Amino acid sequence: MTLKNAFYAQSGGVTAVINASACGVIETCRKNSDKIGKLYAGRNGILGALYEELIDTSLESDESIAALKHTPGGAFGSCRYKLKSFEENQAEYERLIEVFKAHNIGYFFYNGGGDSQDTAHKVSQLGEKMGYPITCIGVPKTVDNDLPVTDCCPGFGSVAKYIAISTQEASLDVASMAETSTKVFVLEVMGRHAGWIAAAAGLINQEAGDPPHAILFPEVAFEKEKFLAHVDLSVKEYGYCTIVVSEGAKYADGTFLADCGSIDAFGHKQLGGVAPVVAQMIKNELGYKYHWAVADYLQRSARHIASKVDVEQAYAVGQAAVEFALAGDNAVMPAIIRTSDAPYTWKIGKAQLSEVANVEQKLPSDFISENGMGITEKAKTYLAPLIQGEDFPPFKNGLPMYAKLSNQLASKKLDTFEPK
């Protein structure tokens, strides 16, 4: 009997460790070559399946695959593409089945966040709804840390570490300059709906006066007067003020701070940047000299300062996904289960895709301090283990040696797909 082949794809915004999950999937498939045939990776996520662009991972050396563990970004390309429901776009599912059949694919591993687990959940129903049984396992990934069931999401720990360290370093800088120059520093971090990443900056706040002096969460309605008074007090008491702001920070009426109504010289609405808005507000109202930074992609791709715990968990969920598939599971996702805070221990559990898809886990209210601009001890207990340990990539000539795969496509067997 010919072994069934497998399909793996990366989906949504990539992270510093999504390739570590890919490494876990691929190495575990290779170890089980008596049970699983070839592993194809979708070129640009699920699009690779629709367009029959299947990267033949068997053509990559063991060394290249091992190097994925320390390489950021999505080595096979990712995509922002959500399958519609069976009813809305049956042709897409028919196409998937056509491609899976043509390449004898019986396993589907989908590496992504909430939207992607929804896609994985739909694919897991191909047997029941369309008569093409396929083993479908989700692999969790998102810097937003907003998936339910799992204690944390691979990708988050490394961003958390990067933001905590960057806040610490930039604060040492501004503290040095504050007497005669910059007194306020604003760092914008990712998080449109949930303040997990911003909260991580709070880990460096260990005694009174430590930065960050204010964190602005999407979960807490922004109160301008209260915030400005707090900034003023920080500058007066500590000489400076470091602020970490989530891109999704908003007023009580739901208006984003970033949507400040600015227009450029051409009359176009300015897109972006809550950090400059907050900085300008402070300058206008309090007169303090400021600097601001927007970390953007730098934060989620900073593999050079990844959390070791995060890398290990990312690998583990990839490995577990294959093991679950081989054990006969379907429509599940490996989840990280915390078994102890101190010392931190964890194990891999199992979540149903139906429980995970499209659910967004926000920062619990008891993680946010009373004034709404800091984090509680409970939050620190949760966050601290996730940034533990370093896992530096190898360096050559001063630069990290990141993997470059050859990404050769398997020969096409079908006609070109025309999306609706």
Add this chain to the structure above:
Amino acid sequence: MTLKNAFYAQSGGVTAVINASACGVIETCRKNSDKIGKLYAGRNGILGALYEELIDTSLESDESIAALKHTPGGAFGSCRYKLKSFEENQAEYERLIEVFKAHNIGYFFYNGGGDSQDTAHKVSQLGEKMGYPITCIGVPKTVDNDLPVTDCCPGFGSVAKYIAISTQEASLDVASMAETSTKVFVLEVMGRHAGWIAAAAGLINQEAGDPPHAILFPEVAFEKEKFLAHVDLSVKEYGYCTIVVSEGAKYADGTFLADCGSIDAFGHKQLGGVAPVVAQMIKNELGYKYHWAVADYLQRSARHIASKVDVEQAYAVGQAAVEFALAGDNAVMPAIIRTSDAPYTWKIGKAQLSEVANVEQKLPSDFISENGMGITEKAKTYLAPLIQGEDFPPFKNGLPMYAKLSNQLASKKLDTFEPK
């Protein structure tokens, strides 16, 4: 005979390695305790001398001083404050002499960039002009890499490494996303007048198609049509485009790109950010989805990914400053002399402060590629050695263990200073 005491101060924008220079100065003074008395550090740079706020470094343990070598920011506080000429503000110089006399200070070490070396040069003339002989040695520091005589400036190598790595990492991210989402990524880096930092991003461009696809230097007049055509071509050929832009990028008429005439909802002129301006221009003209980042203080404080060469040079110039002083030099600055490109070797030479003060070294035109948006092999030969090697700080609980000094002030002996 009582030994003369010494004064050390940090000046101007701080760096990831200015404290490594402080460490070099302090440790070398400690080794020569038979020749130099106490070492005082100015609280907030030269202001510490004017206000008689002298940090007694002898109260810090050897361990704390050693930890400065891996701690970013300015441990004693820096300042942006330029002494006027003797003629314009003689009272300031009289005050310096008063403080130096009161604390028996015979050595002055000033750690800064071009403006600061001007201050150091003026102080070196106190003997000749005001009858208070003092040994004055400059210690080079600036992320801008714009000091003359010295081959490079401590602080630059670490920013260069950070920017090269961040550009590489973010490019892997955008390359993964480009098929269905972000196609253009813009990273803004420091450099108002000189493009050294932006140039460093070019180190990751090793073969055709490698990022960054365009670098915008302050030295090259921005040509909108040419730039947009280049971006469009990159997206079409490689699927995405990474752009690194100096904050000081400008049009031929001298207008900064950042000064785009935007006003906010309150009618205030928007300050800042050339990255969003470039990104918005691309969106408006070419329609590509973009992301942008502004590294700001993150880049110059990123001690976690400092260049080992840079740390060693920063320490060496601090050490050499004290050795020069003890050898009887005055009005000089240790300079880094490159003795070979490959293998990279260097030694410490000597520059006259009169040659260094107020001179700005721009990126040579033969470092910039023909199209004005990349760097040449010659630039790579110069830049590559400066980012060599890693010198990670020690970590605890996932965060770097940065030094916290007690910074205790020596007892004041004089009346309060009232600046003019």
